[in-house]
Amino acid sequence: MTEDVQINDMGTDKPAEKTEQKEVEVSKSYPKLSERELKDKINQLRQRLDQNERELKTIFRDISLYNEGGQDLKAKRDGLNSRVKELSPKAADLRKKRDETNSKIAELKAMRENLRGKGKEFNDKIGELKKTRDELNTTARGRIETLEKAYTEELNIFLNADIPLEHELNVYNRLLELSQRLEATKKANAVHGEITVEYDRAKEIYTDLDSLHAQIQALAQESQKYHEEMIKIYNEIDTLRKEADSYHAQLSEKFKNISPLRKKISALKNEMPKLRDELGVYLEQMKGYQLARDEQKNEGKREQAKEKLNKKGRLSLDEFRILVESKDIKL
Secondary structure: OOOOOOOOOHHHOHHHHHHHHHHHHOOOOOOOOOHHHHHHHHHHHHHHHHHHHHHHHHHHHHHHHHHOOHHHHHHHHHHHHHHHHHHHHHHHHHHHHHHHHHHHHHHHHHHHHHHHHHHHHHHHHHHHHHHHHHHHHHHHOOOHHHHHHHHHHHHHHHHHOOOOHHHHHHHHHHHHHHHHHHHHHHHHHHHHHHHHHHHHHHHHHHHHHHHHHHHHHHHHHHHHHHHHHHHHHHHHHHHHHHHHHHHHHHHHHHHHHHHHHHHHHHHHHHHHHHHHHHHHHHHHHHHHHHHHHHHHHHHHHHHHHHHHHHHOOOOOHHHHHHHHHOOOOOO
């Protein structure tokens, strides 16, 4: 998601302190200067150190200003990212349920297509049987009861009636025709029986198709419900991420402003031990000049004290101290 931007007080930079200690320990060689040059150099170094101290204070103040509100921004960003982490598994679970439901729908649709294929086979077979039955009914041109009655009557005439030969031939021909029609209607009835059986079998298939269709519709509604809930959560996640990214961008901007200040602090902290080290060396040189002047001054006072002691035999405490320190008077 977004990277964590850490904004800290740069004044507690321990690695810089270690660097400072290391630099102090390094002994450097500096040129021997005259007393006037020393005064100028010492003043320059002290001014530089004071300037660095003031600059450090200014930088720390600027960092404090940039850091204002940073923790609040970080808390808001992290809170939003935490909410995203809570919602993501829920969205993933809804996606999984939706996909599993769609997989079941696909299986049921495959079963439905298979049944539709079988239903078509039954329809084709029933169509052929109907065609055969209709052709037989066209040949029969009557119901079996009617044809049997007519056949029985004609047969009775043919067997028992005393009729002319020509009439008898006509009755015989009618008997043949009625026999063919009767056979056709019997076959038609048999085919109709087959059609009824096929209809019953097809009816089972279409009942199963209706059941599958109902299951598919129910699962489709369930899948749609999972999908809509998932989309709703993903939209919320997208909104939260955009808001979190906004806070992160503000944090990044603060860090962007603080980063160069950190570099300035490191540079100043690295320079100041060197300046102090150089100042210490030149202060020691100045101390040497001061000691030399003090020795000359004390030497003059010593001669005066010795002369006074020889002439008057009386000394002030300061004169007495000088002669004692120079071992002109032994206690």
